[in-house]
Amino acid sequence: MAARDPVCGMLVDPATTAYSVEARGETYHFSSELCRDTFIRGEKIAYFSMEIGIESEIPTYSGGLGVLAGDVIRSSADLLIPMVAVTLINRKGYVRQRLTPEGDQIDSADEWDPKEHMRELSRRVTVRIGDANVAIRAWLYDYWSPVGGLVPVFFLDTDLPENAPEDRGITDHLYGGDQEYRLKQAIVLGIGGARMLAALDIRVGKYHINESHSSLLTLELLRHPGMDEEKVQMQCIFTTHTPVAVAFETFPRDTAIRLLSAEIPPTLLDEYIGEDGLALATLAFRLSKYVNGVTTAHMNFSQQLFPGFHIRAVTNGVHPHTWTSGSFRDLYDRYIAGWAQEPELLVRVDAIPHEEIRHAHRQAKQALVDYVREKNGVDLDPEALTIGFARRAAAYKRATLLFSDLDKLREAGRRGAIQLVFAGKAHPADAVGKQEIREVHDALRDLDGEVTGVYLENYTMDIAGLMTAGVDIWLNTPLPPFEASGTSGMKAALNGVINFSVLDGWWIEGWIEGTTGWAIGPGPGAPVSEEERRRQELQDLYSKLEYLIIPTYYLRKDAWVTIMRSSIAKIAYYFNTHRMMRRYATEAYL
Structure with missing residues (x-):
């Protein structure tokens, strides 16, 4: 059975190689004396x-x-x-998180x-x-x-x-x-x-x-x-x-x-x-x-x-291969050879037909739908516009910003069905973060029957992978300038999921309005009061959702996939840890 040289990455046969070493309770095999010596003394x-x-x-x-x-x-x-x-x-x-039906974190x-x-x-x-x-x-x-x-x-x-x-x-x-x-x-x-x-x-x-x-x-x-x-x-x-x-x-x-x-x-x-x-x-x-x-x-x-x-x-x-769903990995493998090792090649995503991108996303979305049904007993509609929000539950992340005006959210939902998938843990000592989780649960109960929503328990890397690939819109609403970077939206972009985010952290660099996604509110350096910032954020949040995002998703399907493809070509190709x-x-x- 072949082994891999830990220094140069070449495959070697442990039975025939002349270069091996015992180190830290393991035997490592090498393709050359130089690789072995580099491993030991480099x-x-x-x-x-x-x-x-x-x-x-x-x-x-x-x-x-x-x-x-x-x-x-x-x-x-x-x-x-x-x-x-x-x-x-x-x-x-x-912390291992258990949530009561009321949204209390145990x-x-x-x-x-x-x-x-x-x-x-x-x-x-x-x-x-x-x-x-x-x-x-x-x-x-x-x-x-x-x-x-x-x-x-x-x-x-x-x-x-x-x-x-x-x-x-x-x-x-x-x-x-x-x-x-x-x-x-x-x-x-x-x-x-x-x-x-x-x-x-x-x-x-x-x-x-x-x-x-x-x-x-x-x-x-x-x-x-x-x-x-x-x-x-x-x-x-x-x-x-x-x-x-x-x-x-x-x-x-x-x-x-x-x-x-x-x-x-x-x-x-x-x-x-x-x-x-x-x-x-x-x-x-x-x-x-x-x-x-x-x-x-x-x-x-x-x-x-x-x-x-x-x-x-x-x-x-973000690491390209880890955060790309299986369906999109297969798609990229067919059309963009070498993308995982050279993610800048994703700029060539325009070669992939719209229907194949739709199909890959439907597969990723179905995996999320199946998980939600299994864990929460909620039947999401795989055809409905699904918005995801998942990160540590902390005050500055503002998980509840979307629920500032439930009537406007309901009004947007009447233009086309909206589904919400939330997740995130609060630090055990963070009472404000725990209150945010309760308030999200309260809002989802108030919206029941008009806007379907779930809060997934005990957020992990595996759940993050399902969500960043399976939703249609990735929502991010931090209070500027508290988001130094953020990376979840980069994971979403690898899977053609479109960002809808406050202009803070990495999104300032990745945002092209209407091309890679949409911005919420002014930039962090804008000379506006906090009251005016919040007014503009809520204006963008509800108006863009109602008049841009929902109509594009339901009525302009080719335009939607064009934005998905642009998100991959203009975000995923650059915002990855290989480049970093x-x-x-x-x-x-x-």
Whole structure:
């Protein structure tokens, strides 16, 4: 049985190849001595992220940040970028959501067994947190690209018998606990993660800090002999995903000093922890040479927040093959050979006949209809205009904006049937987010009999795949400028689903009115009051739905498919992680 060379991606015969190596509890096979030696001694990009969404069954993600990290890993493997990834095991996940008929979210731990998905490594490292030595082990998940190479993902775990009970739980909950708990997680991820890579003899050329949770790795690097601030900066890349100052967490100085003083020399603590406390984002900005936001608009906002730093823009993307439904994969395979590895080829989608695009979408829509019937007992009409909205339930996402005027929504529905499919979890401590979910349920009950709607429980990557392929319109209504990027609409575009979105994040770059979709309200920099912004948003939301979207869907079917095709050709070809990782490789990694 053939194996794949993890360095060059070539198929090799394990029985005949002269080049193999035992490493981390696995045997790897190579096509040449050079590939084997590169695997053993070659420098790697170390990608650190608090959350990584690699499978629905591994609930170590909460939303876009983690799913993006998973797509980074997938594209890096496809493109043979020499990367390893580091995250926390999050044994109890983010939250398992159960919804009552009234829309109340019932929280429980989303527990899972690492042994069913990855293998435990024998190596241990220790970090001193306060007055306790905390042992850390790693679980290894090898992500193999079907067409390229390998990216190992190391999941750090403190649930070891030698640790105190409170320290065994440090890696249990994603974004759980109080500030002290979250700082302990940052120590394990940043300092412990850097030590684990060193203990595993992995040579790191660059450290990519995906959001600031892991930025303490910079202080760990500064402790190494011969290192100084400039040398650390040259090794570190920082991608910020946060668009507003209040979202950057600062840990109290006394807490930071107490937890870090046993590991970090006093001179470094005094230099990098201010009187107002430890800001992990500021630490990452100061000790990274390459810093980027995740869209052009986000770069501009970040530059205003941190005017002393040079900030670039690398717009996010999604992994093409993962987020393209089976029916559209088959369609692209027939007409656009090589699209998955070179998604820019999707610009040629005009070669695909309208009827074949319709057929592929009908198949994806039927899969969603079947899922809704099975899980919610609701019969959606596969011929009716279906609008999808799914993301973390947070106030700024404004899941309820569509329901601001139910009479206008009913009026639009009389021009043509509308169906609504919602999904999303609220953080267990987010009372406002939970209230948003209740209000969506209230609105759907009020609309019953006039507008069909469902709220899908326990949103996962698998449900995201069904929704972004199976609806007709992807709705996004964040409050600008809080959406640094967003990626769900990019997934939708891969499947010909049309975006209807507030002009924030990536949509500012992808939007061509009436060609790739429709905008809601003014741009984030428009000189209007918040009251006027909301008035314009509601005007666009209801008038475009009633007078543009519904008539086009029901009466101008060829025009509708033309927009679907334009969405693929002008969005999916560009807003993907293959393009994104090539940018990082040429600008930041080399």
